[in-house]
Amino acid sequence: MVYVSKVGMVKIGRHYEKSPRDLAFEAVREALADADIDSIDYLVVASSLTYMQSPQLDLAAYIGSSLGLPVKSALAVEAGENSGLAAIEVAVNLIRSHAAEKVLVIGVDKLTDYPSGPTYEMLEALYDTESDAIYRIGHAAPLAMLMRIYMEKYGIDRNTLAYWPAMMHAHAKENPYAMLRFAIKPEKVTTAMPIADPITLLDAYPLGDGAAAILLTSEDQVGDHLARIKEVAGAVGMPSIALRDDPLMLEHVAKLSNELNLSEEKVDVIELHDNFTIMGLLLLESLGLAPRGKAAELVAAGYFDVDGEGPLVNASGGLKARGHPIGATGVYMVAEVALQLAGKFPGVKRPGAEKGLAVGVNAHGSSTRIVVMESV
Amino acid sequence: MVLARWWRTRIPRYRLIGAQCKSCGRAHYPPRKACPYCGSTELEQVMLPRRGILESYTVVQSIPGDTRFQAPIIVGLVRLENGVRLVAELTDVQPEELKLGLEVEATMRRIREDGDNGTIMYGLKFRPILGKS
Numbered sequence: 486m487v488y489v490s491k492v493g494m495v496k497i498g499r500h501y502e503k504s505p506r507d508l509a510f511e512a513v514r515e516a517l518a519d520a521d522i523d524s525i526d527y528l529v530v531a532s533s534l535t536y537m538q539s540p541q542l543d544l545a546a547y548i549g550s551s552l553g554l555p556v557k558s559a560l561a562v563e564a565g566e567n568s569g570l571a572a573i574e575v576a577v578n579l580i581r582s583h584a585a586e587k588v589l590v591i592g593v594d595k596l597t598d599y600p601s602g603p604t605y606e607m608l609e610a611l612y613d614t615e616s617d618a619i620y621r622i623g624h625a626a627p628l629a630m631l632m633r634i635y636m637e638k639y640g641i642d643r644n645t646l647a648y649w650p651a652m653m654h655a656h657a658k659e660n661p662y663a664m665l666r667f668a669i670k671p672e673k674v675t676t677a678m679p680i681a682d683p684i685t686l687l688d689a690y691p692l693g694d695g696a697a698a699i700l701l702t703s704e705d706q707v708g709d710h711l712a713r714i715k716e717v718a719g720a721v722g723m724p725s726i727a728l729r730d731d732p733l734m735l736e737h738v739a740k741l742s743n744e745l746n747l748s749e750e751k752v753d754v755i756e757l758h759d760n761f762t763i764m765g766l767l768l769l770e771s772l773g774l775a776p777r778g779k780a781a782e783l784v785a786a787g788y789f790d791v792d793g794e795g796p797l798v799n800a801s802g803g804l805k806a807r808g809h810p811i812g813a814t815g816v817y818m819v820a821e822v823a824l825q826l827a828g829k830f831p832g833v834k835r836p837g838a839e840k841g842l843a844v845g846v847n848a849h850g851s852s853t854r855i856v857v858m859e860s861v
Numbered sequence: 862m863v864l865a866r867w868w869r870t871r872i873p874r875y876r877l878i879g880a881q882c883k884s885c886g887r888a889h890y891p892p893r894k895a896c897p898y899c900g901s902t903e904l905e906q907v908m909l910p911r912r913g914i915l916e917s918y919t920v921v922q923s924i925p926g927d928t929r930f931q932a933p934i935i936v937g938l939v940r941l942e943n944g945v946r947l948v949a950e951l952t953d954v955q956p957e958e959l960k961l962g963l964e965v966e967a968t969m970r971r972i973r974e975d976g977d978n979g980t981i982m983y984g985l986k987f988r989p990i991l992g993k994s
Binding site for chain 2: 601606609615621622624627630633634637679680681682683723725728732
């Protein structure tokens with residue numbers, strides 16, 4: 486078994502004065518503040534934009550040598566927006582294969598080192614640069630087109646889709662690590678500035694910097710663990726929405742959900758990937774946690790909220806309002822779910838939560854990963 | 862955009878060439894080395910129909926790069942007459958003229974420029990078929 490022992494997070498925001506290394510250092514210091522740790526067997530770093538920006542290669546070693554803690558070996562993992570959960574997957578497998586007992590995972594990315602135009606251009610590379618991203622699709626166009634199809638196919642109006650961002654902001658308001666800590670009314674979403682219609686600014690994740698760190702350990706390591714990682718699994722999807730038979734169904738997510746029996750078992754808390762409103766809804770439906778075409782209405786009715794009947798979704802505020810430092814986000818998700826399962830999340834809580842999920846994808850769904858966690 | 866990559870992909874992009882799978886019969890664009898549907902590597906390159914309909918679209922305001930003066934950029938999900946879908950930029954159309962089911966056709970256009978003095982990169986965009994909007 487693999488345990489989440491310690492977690493640390495930096496409040497997501499515009500950290501102009503801090504480098505990726507500075508942010509990583511802060512997250513690790515918070516994670517290990519009260520830990521009795523004198524060395525790390527393995528450091529796994531999740532980052533995506535750093536390679537295009539700094540640029541810095543062998544990133545994990547340079548971060549590892551500046552933590553003030555002996556790190557035996559280090560490597561970096563890149564999987565676009567799915568990098569954070571990819572790093573968790575690698576770390577879990579290092580422990581399961583007995584290659585390491587104490588693995589430190591750091592997720593870090595900066596989105597404010599450049600003006601928004603060049604940043605959107607870097608984010609365009611999350612899509613396939615040999616097909617869709619030949620054109621200037623930016624960071625939102627494929628998801629915007631899915632949103633239009635969703636509204637048309639199921640006859641859902643724009644206002645119904647506005648309850649997702651409203652719920653995310655209500656949650657983020659209570660999360661001290663969130664970037665956008667204020668509530669918004671659903672009607673503000675519809676009338677906000679369009680970024681790729683029907684997606685408005687309030688459907689989209691903000692551009693912010695962040696870092697999160699997690700210490701994963703084997704069962705031989707003593708200490709008070711926050712949660713247990715039961716499963717971690719990934720799947721690769723179609724490279725473009727144009728190649729999906731049904732653009733609104735993420736087949737690889739549905740298949741993975743079936744393999745993990747997710748719709749059969751009771752799940753208490755979920756952190757899932759809502760880079761844009763529509764992706765949050767499509768993931769709930771592809772996972773089998775909402776009937777096709779019904780996720781938006783269930784969200785509007787409060788089904789996934791703290792006192793709703795369903796699992797509590799994105800108590801952190803999600804990518805929408807907690808923020809989304811691309812490669813770091815999955816590490817935040819696992820940290821947040823672990824804190825929920827330990828009853829220690831410093832925000833909206835589901836008391837007595839026993840089972841939680843972190844669900845990530847890249848872009849429109851080029852890849853996905855699901856982490857299944859349990860309370861200890 | 863890296864020039865070498867752009868050069869390597871030029872022929873399918875100029876001529877709308879896709880790949881048809883000899884195993885499952887399905888076609889896709891741009892051509893890949895293995896069929897995305899069944900995995901077969903028995904593929905043949907085929908000319909795709911240049912006409913299709915708009916299955917979805919978006920008017921992009923968050924323009925990537927430093928080409929903000931070209932805003933908005935209109936992107937569409939086009940279903941060609943043989944059922945093959947692709948994502949492409951639209952041209953010769955105003956945002957208010959866009960609608961689902963709009964009949965469109967491929968046309969050669971400038972897609973990107975590598976700065977003021979660099980290479981100009983061409984490819985196919987889609988425009989409404991005259992008299993069909």
